[in-house]
Amino acid sequence: MSKPFDMELFLAGVLTGSHAMRQRHLRQAKHIQAEIAERWQRETPWTWQRKHVVWLLEHHLGSCGDSTRYYYLLTVRLLARRLEKPWVFTYYGRCFGIS
Template sequence: MRERHLRQAKTIQAEISNRLHKDNPWTWQRKHLAWFLNRHVNQHAESTRYYWLLTAHLLTLRLGKFNL
């Protein structure tokens, strides 16, 4: 499961970096992660969304900046 979260976190970082020009997760704001979740996660099945949201939650805990 750890590999899945790492892979998803890299996908999140790449998308935010490409679209919003925020290369470093420490510079993210809540709106950046919300943009990714709204754009990418809503199109997936509920079971898949669970894992994306869990990855996002783990990121927010690690960054310690904002709560979802």
């Protein structure tokens, strides 16, 4: 039996800010992980490709409000930073990388 993936431990090195903001990022990262795992059977972020995250941002969160999509984009940037991936995403014509 394998252990479940610990998102909190995975993001520990890149999470900063207030307690509430860290909790929001963790909650959203777990939701991202669950949706990608359900759709593509990719259980850990180490197996994700950019297309999986783009699907989540564009299709799965497409009907959500602007602020929700923006906060998920910030969480995705943290995930990309932790994965050391050079992924860049656009939000209303503005590029968001992993700076």
